[in-house]
Amino acid sequence: MDSHTIAVVGGTGPQGKGLALHFARAGHKVVIGSRSAGRAEEAAAEIRARVGSAVDVLGLDNKGAVEAADAVLIVVPWDGHEELVAALAPVLAGKLVISCVNPLGFDKRGAYGLDVEDGSAAEQTQRLVPDAVVVGAFHHLSAVSLWEAEGPLGHEDVLVVGDDRDAKEKVAALAATITGRPGIDGGVLRLARQLEPLTAVLININRRYKTRSGVSVSGIPA
Amino acid sequence: MDSHTIAVVGGTGPQGKGLALHFARAGHKVVIGSRSAGRAEEAAAEIRARVGSAVDVLGLDNKGAVEAADAVLIVVPWDGHEELVAALAPVLAGKLVISCVNPLGFDKRGAYGLDVEDGSAAEQTQRLVPDAVVVGAFHHLSAVSLWEAEGPLGHEDVLVVGDDRDAKEKVAALAATITGRPGIDGGVLRLARQLEPLTAVLININRRYKTRSGVSVSGIPA
Numbered sequence: 446m447d448s449h450t451i452a453v454v455g456g457t458g459p460q461g462k463g464l465a466l467h468f469a470r471a472g473h474k475v476v477i478g479s480r481s482a483g484r485a486e487e488a489a490a491e492i493r494a495r496v497g498s499a500v501d502v503l504g505l506d507n508k509g510a511v512e513a514a515d516a517v518l519i520v521v522p523w524d525g526h527e528e529l530v531a532a533l534a535p536v537l538a539g540k541l542v543i544s545c546v547n548p549l550g551f552d553k554r555g556a557y558g559l560d561v562e563d564g565s566a567a568e569q570t571q572r573l574v575p576d577a578v579v580v581g582a583f584h585h586l587s588a589v590s591l592w593e594a595e596g597p598l599g600h601e602d603v604l605v606v607g608d609d610r611d612a613k614e615k616v617a618a619l620a621a622t623i624t625g626r627p628g629i630d631g632g633v634l635r636l637a638r639q640l641e642p643l644t645a646v647l648i649n650i651n652r653r654y655k656t657r658s659g660v661s662v663s664g665i666p667a
Numbered sequence: 668m669d670s671h672t673i674a675v676v677g678g679t680g681p682q683g684k685g686l687a688l689h690f691a692r693a694g695h696k697v698v699i700g701s702r703s704a705g706r707a708e709e710a711a712a713e714i715r716a717r718v719g720s721a722v723d724v725l726g727l728d729n730k731g732a733v734e735a736a737d738a739v740l741i742v743v744p745w746d747g748h749e750e751l752v753a754a755l756a757p758v759l760a761g762k763l764v765i766s767c768v769n770p771l772g773f774d775k776r777g778a779y780g781l782d783v784e785d786g787s788a789a790e791q792t793q794r795l796v797p798d799a800v801v802v803g804a805f806h807h808l809s810a811v812s813l814w815e816a817e818g819p820l821g822h823e824d825v826l827v828v829g830d831d832r833d834a835k836e837k838v839a840a841l842a843a844t845i846t847g848r849p850g851i852d853g854g855v856l857r858l859a860r861q862l863e864p865l866t867a868v869l870i871n872i873n874r875r876y877k878t879r880s881g882v883s884v885s886g887i888p889a
Contacts, residue, residue, distance in 0.1 A: 555854045558861055587886075600885035604868065632777045632871030639780055639868050642861045646826065647884075649854030656886040662872060663822035664809075664880040 451619075452514035454478040454507050454521060454533070457488040460545065461520035463591025464583060464623070466492050469500040471622035476503055478510030485510070508536055516541040516615070518583070519570060523548040523559065526566055530573045538576040541612050543619075544637065545583040546570075547644040555649045558642020567606070567637035580607035580616045581637035582628055584644055587657040597625030601659035604629050606636040629662050673841075674736035676700040676729050676743060676755070679710040682767065683742035685813025686805060686845070688714050691722040693844035698725055700732030707732070733758040738765065738837070740805070741792060745770035745781065748788055752795045760798040763834050765841075766859065767805040768792075769866040777871045780864020789828070789859035802829035802838045803859035804850055806866055809879040819847030823881035826851050828858040851884050 451468050455461040456477035469475045469492055477492075479485035485504025492502045504510075511517050511533055517540050521529055526546055530537070546566035548559040563569035567581035582605040590598055603620035605628040607613045613630050620628030631640065643660070650658040673690050677683040678699035691697045691714055699714075701707035707726030714724045726732075733739050733755055739762050743751055748768055752759070768788035770781040785791035789803035804827040812820055825842035827850040829835045835852050842850030853862065865882070872880040 554857075557854075557857055606868075629872060630875050631868040632779075632875075635776075635779055636868050636871065639861070639864045643865060646828075646853040646858050646861050649858065650851060650884060650887070653852050653854075654887055656888060658884050658886040661883050661885055662869075662880050663883055664878045665872070665876055666878060 448472055448474070449516050450474040450476065450514045452476045452478050452510040452517045454510060454517060454519050456520065457484050458520060459588035459592065461518065462488050462492065463586070463588050464518060464520065464545070465502065466495060466592060467623045468619070469502045470496050474501040476505055476510040476513045478505060478507040480507060482506040482509065507533060511536040511540070514540070516543065518543045518545055520545045523566060527569060527573070530570050534574045537574045540577055541615060542570060542574065542577040542579045543583065543616055544570050544579060544581050547584055547641045549642065549645050549648070555652065556645035558645050561638065564635060565637035565641050567634055567641070571634060578607070578609045578612045579634060580605060580609070580612050581634060581640055582616050582620060584640045585647055585660045586623065587659060590657050590659070598623060598659065599625050600661060602629050602661045604631040604640050604660070604662070606631045606634055606640060608634045629665055670694055670696070671738050672696040672698065672736045674698045674700050674732040674739045676732060676739060676741050678742065679706050680742060681810035681814065683740065684710050684714065685808070685810050686740060686742065686767070687724065688717060688814060689845045690841070691724045692718050696723040698727055698732040698735045700727060700729040702729060704728040704731070729755060730758055733762070736762070738763040740765045740767055742767045745788060749791060749795070752792050756796045759796045762799055763837065764792060764796065764799040764801045765805065765838055766792050766801060766803050769806055769863045771864065771867050771870070777874065778867035780867050783860065786857060787859035787863050789856055789863070793856060800829070800831045800834045801856060802827060802834050803856060803862055804838050804842060806862045807869055807882045808845065809881060812879050812881070820845060820881065821847050822883060824851050824883045826853040826862050826882070826884070828853045828856055828862060830856045851887055
């Protein structure tokens with residue numbers, strides 16, 4: 446991906462902040478979005494403190510962040526997702542929207558994927574914002590690993606799904622700023638319903654092995 | 668897994684035959700099962716021709732194969748799965764049953780996971796055979812890679828899900844005969860609904876990159 450302005454809606458949460466850190470370090474202009482512009486600016490300040498003030502990171506409310514950007518990551522909890530995306534739909538229209546949302550449930554037997562009427566969070570976003578180009582990606586990276594890493598997460602892959610080949614290529618290139626290699630095209634957008642709940646398996650693995658697991662795909666030509 | 672007698676129901680198909688090859692090479696007694704005992708014996712002969720006649724592989728009809736075994740792999744197409752498992756339920760009862768079935772659909776937009784009323788093929792098997800100990804595993808290995816490999820598929824992991832910890836450990840040990848390292852515990856049996864359709868993503872990747880992809884999980888302590 447050439448240098449872009451990337452909004453991270455939900456960028457005050459650990460996953461969003463970790464992604465924002467890597468994008469900023471790679472030279473992208475990053476706008477953290479939150480319901481509260483103040484909390485967004487706090488997260489931006491944390492990233493600047495971490496990476497150095499030369500990086501271009503600021504915080505705005507979600508609407509302002511989306512308006513400022515040409516690519517928008519949605520990194521919010523599933524609870525409240527539909528309302529949030531619906532409210533932002535007018536400003537999301539026409540943009541590249543990258544859904545990183547994992548609709549998961551938790552009970553005493555562990556994490557599991559929730560039934561989603563649209564199939565997946567990414568497909569829900571596409572339904573709510575038909576004029577956006579929606580891509581699903583960045584579902585499986587550990588928030589803690591993202592925040593702690595001084596360089597690429599070289600043992601992990603980003604799987605990218607979407608109906609627009611150009612948009613997937615942009616996101617695959619953006620993924621390389623995090624893993625050191627391009628994201629992998631996993632198929633059309635409906636496959637997001639496979640990627641999102643796979644995170645439940647990783648969470649179960651993390652608990653079972655007391656680790657931070659990640660996914661990689663073997664057999665991809667360099 | 669200590670040396671066991673393993674039935675491979677559907678062992679004449681490429682996936683089942685590839686798994687049977689590795690189990691036989693590792694010293695397990697393997698019984699290929701098929702609707703036709705003759706075709707099962709042909710597949711067993713292929714494996715003997717490949718690995719050497721010292722291996723203990725024979726072919727029987729599915730019912731005979733299950734009766735001869737203490738662990739049973741189900742490696743059949745989703746189409747007809749329910750009828751086949753229901754028919755075998757009396758002989759599957761009380762055994763360790765390892766479901767490797769992927770309920771997938773294909774259309775011009777690629778492979779995708781089918782909606783399964785029970786959640787997954789593995790959960791369907793558990794419903795049909797409540798007295799069996801059902802584990803889901805071996806969903807993601809390429810049939811071609813299995814058959815061609817002279818040794819372990821060292822870049823891939825086997826994810827194992829189930830409600831019985833001991834059974835999962837047996838299957839994890841069995842997985843080591845194929846990948847060179849134990850299978851990874853991904854949670855309870857309901858997570859099979861995440862593992863099975865992930866195969867659709869791998870198939871899409873194979874087509875897109877003209878490769879045979881596999882999954883591995885990073886961050887697991889050795």
